Amino acid sequence: MKRIAVIPGDGIGKEVTAEGIKVLQHYLALRNLKEADLTHYPWGCEYYHEKGEMMPVDALDTLQSYDAILLGAVGYPGVPDHVSLRDLLLKIRQGFDQSVNLRPIKLLKGAPCPLKNKKPEDIDFVVIRENVEGEYSGDGHFENMDTEEATAYQTGVFTKKNTDRIMKYAFDLAQKRNKFNKVTSTTKSNALNYSMVFWDERFKSIAAQYPDIKTEVNHVDAISMYFIQRPETFDVVVASNLFGDIITDLGAALQGGLGFAASANLNIEGTYPSMFEPVHGSAPQIAGQQIANPMAMIWTVKMMLDHLYPELSHEVIVEALEEILVEEKHLTKDLGGHATTSEVGTAICNRLSTLVTLHLG
Ligand code: GGG
Numbered sequence: 001m002k003r004i005a006v007i008p009g010d011g012i013g014k015e016v017t018a019e020g021i022k023v024l025q026h027y028l029a030l031r032n033l034k035e036a037d038l039t040h041y042p043w044g045c046e047y048y049h050e051k052g053e054m055m056p057v058d059a060l061d062t063l064q065s066y067d068a069i070l071l072g073a074v075g076y077p078g079v080p081d082h083v084s085l086r087d088l089l090l091k092i093r094q095g096f097d098q099s100v101n102l103r104p105i106k107l108l109k110g111a112p113c114p115l116k117n118k119k120p121e122d123i124d125f126v127v128i129r130e131n132v133e134g135e136y137s138g139d140g141h142f143e144n145m146d147t148e149e150a151t152a153y154q155t156g157v158f159t160k161k162n163t164d165r166i167m168k169y170a171f172d173l174a175q176k177r178n179k180f181n182k183v184t185s186t187t188k189s190n191a192l193n194y195s196m197v198f199w200d201e202r203f204k205s206i207a208a209q210y211p212d213i214k215t216e217v218n219h220v221d222a223i224s225m226y227f228i229q230r231p232e233t234f235d236v237v238v239a240s241n242l243f244g245d246i247i248t249d250l251g252a253a254l255q256g257g258l259g260f261a262a263s264a265n266l267n268i269e270g271t272y273p274s275m276f277e278p279v280h281g282s283a284p285q286i287a288g289q290q291i292a293n294p295m296a297m298i299w300t301v302k303m304m305l306d307h308l309y310p311e312l313s314h315e316v317i318v319e320a321l322e323e324i325l326v327e328e329k330h331l332t333k334d335l336g337g338h339a340t341t342s343e344v345g346t347a348i349c350n351r352l353s354t355l356v357t358l359h360l361g
Pocket of ligand 1: 071072073074075085245277278279280281282
């Protein structure tokens with residue numbers, strides 16, 4: 001039995017997490033796997049209002065023993081965004097050395113791609129985002145505040161250890177995917193004369209260890225354009241924390257919206273639990289209305305299953321999402337439908353019942 005810590009968080013995080021869990025338990029039963037042992041933690045912005053902190057000081061000790069963490073979304077008006085993000089999400093990512101943020105950019109059959117003439121086979125790549133340092137290291141300071149000389153410093157930290165680790169992961173993944181055997185590096189070394197010059201040097205050095213893998217280096221501004229102009233040329237894209245965060249929202253747009261963007265924060269050494277979360281935030285403007293699209297969360301649950309049961313294929317979950325999209329009967333408002341968040345979750349469970357029986361007997 002797998003033990004999972006569940007942090008639904010804020011806003012639509014709660015609604016989509018409920019559907020993720022519904023699909024998770026249903027799928028485990030269909031596959032004759034033990035029901036997951038779930039423990040919910042009410043951490044987030046409501047907890048902050050009550051206790052003055054996003055999660056308890058010993059939260060990492062509490063989470064340490066779990067097989068995985070499932071997170072909904074964090075952030076809500078009334079708590080500064082830099083507090084809600086840093087004191088929960090970034091604390092877990094950094095505290096548990098979840099060095100890899102893996103984000104598939106894949107257009108599902110039936111999903112609304114904003115690019116004309118692009119089909120699912122044209123949009124199928126992975127962004128590997130460095131997840132524990134870089135621009136999100138948290139280093140920096142203010143000087144001379146309340147004067148005309150007021151200055152804010154935000155320091156990007158790029159260590160050889162973490163830069164090499166993320167790049168090796170990207171190259172290994174390109175070998176494993178065996179698509180184009182290609183890694184594209186996202187840089188901005190023309191302007192960032194320390195961090196990104198170092199990034200480029202490390203990329204070159206690691207690439208030399210993988211002579212079978214082709215490489216491409218793009219500035220972050222250029223890659224944003226190429227994602228739109230020629231998404232079919234990407235296989236594995238490696239990026240720093242900030243650049244990865246930004247270009248994967250663009251990637252989500254290619255997939256049909258944030259309602260499809262799934263992610264995994266991986267501790268690749270297995271020393272700490274990994275955390276799985278949809279890319280989207282808490283969307284306070286639609287929270288509590290049962291209109292949020294739960295597909296990103298359900299895809300995220302599939303990524304968690306890949307991690308927890310790597311010996312099994314869980315692609316049938318992606319297939320179920322595609323069938324629901326193509327059928328167009330159970331879609332949320334963002335996709336032009338009228339179904340509630342919960343109805344979409346139930347429809348995906350029903351589809352899984354059919355597909356699992358069909359494929360696996
Ligand atoms: N689903 C998690 C969430 O609430 N993400 C919001 C966000 O702003 N994330 C920034 C990041 O991934 O670094």
